[in-house]
Amino acid sequence: MRRPTVIVALSPDERAIVCAELEAAGFPTAIVVGNQDLAEVLRAEDLAGAAILDAEMDIEAATGLADQLAAEGRGIPILMVAADSQLERLAARPDAARTEFVMRPYSADSIRWRIEAMCIRSQVAGAASTSEDAVMTGGDIQMSWGQRAPVVAVFSPKGGVGKTTVATNLAAAVQVRLKKQVLLVDADTVTGHVITSLALDGVRTLNDAWRDVPENGIADSFLDVSTNHISGLKVLALTLSPLHTEMLDSDHVMAGLEAARRGVDLVVVDLHPSYHPLNLAMFGAADQILVPVTPDIPAIRAAVQFTDVAGELDVRDRLAMVINRANSGVPVADIERTVGMDALAHIRSGGLLFVKAGNVGRTVIDMFPREKITEDFVALADRVLRGAKTHVAAAASQPAPASGLRGALPMLGSLFAKRSAEPPLVRPSGEG
Ligand SMILES: Nc1ncnc2c1ncn2[C@@H]1O[C@H](COP(=O)(O)OP(=O)(O)OP(=O)(O)O)[C@@H](O)[C@H]1O
Numbered sequence: 001m002r003r004p005t006v007i008v009a010l011s012p013d014e015r016a017i018v019c020a021e022l023e024a025a026g027f028p029t030a031i032v033v034g035n036q037d038l039a040e041v042l043r044a045e046d047l048a049g050a051a052i053l054d055a056e057m058d059i060e061a062a063t064g065l066a067d068q069l070a071a072e073g074r075g076i077p078i079l080m081v082a083a084d085s086q087l088e089r090l091a092a093r094p095d096a097a098r099t100e101f102v103m104r105p106y107s108a109d110s111i112r113w114r115i116e117a118m119c120i121r122s123q124v125a126g127a128a129s130t131s132e133d134a135v136m137t138g139g140d141i142q143m144s145w146g147q148r149a150p151v152v153a154v155f156s157p158k159g160g161v162g163k164t165t166v167a168t169n170l171a172a173a174v175q176v177r178l179k180k181q182v183l184l185v186d187a188d189t190v191t192g193h194v195i196t197s198l199a200l201d202g203v204r205t206l207n208d209a210w211r212d213v214p215e216n217g218i219a220d221s222f223l224d225v226s227t228n229h230i231s232g233l234k235v236l237a238l239t240l241s242p243l244h245t246e247m248l249d250s251d252h253v254m255a256g257l258e259a260a261r262r263g264v265d266l267v268v269v270d271l272h273p274s275y276h277p278l279n280l281a282m283f284g285a286a287d288q289i290l291v292p293v294t295p296d297i298p299a300i301r302a303a304v305q306f307t308d309v310a311g312e313l314d315v316r317d318r319l320a321m322v323i324n325r326a327n328s329g330v331p332v333a334d335i336e337r338t339v340g341m342d343a344l345a346h347i348r349s350g351g352l353l354f355v356k357a358g359n360v361g362r363t364v365i366d367m368f369p370r371e372k373i374t375e376d377f378v379a380l381a382d383r384v385l386r387g388a389k390t391h392v393a394a395a396a397s398q399p400a401p402a403s404g405l406r407g408a409l410p411m412l413g414s415l416f417a418k419r420s421a422e423p424p425l426v427r428p429s430g431e432g
Pocket residue numbers: 158159160161162163164165166188191272273324325347348349350351354355
């Protein structure tokens with residue numbers, strides 16, 4: 001399915017950069033310079049996902065276009081470039097609820113992520129408005145079991161930080177120790193290894209199942225396709241081969257996920273370290289996004305990057321950091337300060353326990369119930385279920401390093417430097 005068209009009404013120099021970025025991300029763009037153009041685009045285009053208007057350049061023209069979009073009645077969301085002094089007037093407009101604002105200077109990249117998020121939200125809202133109970137707000141975990149299970153996604157853009165380990169053992173801790181039915185989804189379509197680490201043989205993947213649907217037949221649900229693990233977990237892999245993802249259109253997968261929430265108590269999703277559209281859709285659907293961070297510079301840098309991206313996608317408040325292999329490397333308090341987030345939980349190094357459990361297709365939770373690392377995962381499970389953003393007491397009470405973060409950790413300090421020095425791609429008009 002193609003991505004929705006983005007209507008762009010920016011000045012010529014800015015729109016060239018913004019359109020190039022959007023098109024590189026797969027969004028067709030339609031440039032409009034006035035009401036006449038907009039009317040033609042709306043007539044020709046039945047899949048318009050969002051409109052970028054520029055109130056700062058000309059507020060009357062921009063609100064004129066916004067009025068035309070409102071009158072047209074499709075509820076196309078608007079990303080409005082505005083000056084601070086215009087916000088009050090614009091926020092009082094009747095279409096304010098579907099308008100987001102951006103101020104100069106902005107980068108084309110940040111616009112692209114905003115548009116991605118707006119399209120996800122409007123698709124989700126569209127789907128919800130046709131269902132009987134249109135509640136699709138994401139955010140905090142609801143503890144009403146049996147209704148719509150919370151979705152917890154596990155993600156970091158960095159490989160090897162423990163996403164799969166955290167997803168699998170968190171799922172097992174909720175299943176085995178907290179006695180809730182969990183669906184564990186391996187949504188890493190590139191290098192996912194949930195299935196092999198649990199030694200599940202002959203599994204049917206979602207891609208296989210959906211490919212084999214007879215014409216006019218009904219596709220099997222996530223739960224139909226899932227495999228039962230000895231721990232009681234239901235486990236579903238979207239695919240076992242990066243070459244076989246043809247049935248995994250993001251919209252279909254998200255609709256399948258939404259349906260599966262009615263049949264279990266918790267859904268845990270393991271993701272590939274990339275910003276693939278499927279991952280962005282998962283961020284949009286997740287109630288909580290766990291970000292495993294190992295105590296080393298590349299993993300911390302990845303977490304910093306992801307918090308920025310999550311801000312652009314408007315899902316920053318769903319992030320919760322899990323320090324993995326917490327008992328080594330950079331101190332937890334320094335990681336928290338650098339990433340700008342307190343840790344939801346710490347998982348210690350498990351050494352060979354993971355290898356031993358993996359060799360026989362078990363999790364450390366059911367194989368080593370008395371080990372301290374199992375208790376770490378049970379504590380994480382408990383906090384996830386309570387939706388608590390509780391700080392880990394030990395970390396919160398750690399004193400700040402005497403010389404300050406940058407003095408103590410010059411490499412971490414340079415992360416901040418890089419972020420603030422990054423020039424915007426698009427400058428305010430008139431600036432050189
Ligand atoms: N707390 C831990 N103690 C000991 N070993 C661990 C721990 N966490 C993860 N590992 C090991 O580190 C390796 C990488 O972990 P894992 O596969 O979970 O990372 P990932 O983030 O999912 O990687 P990828 O990005 O490739 O999917 C695995 O061999 C795993 O067993």
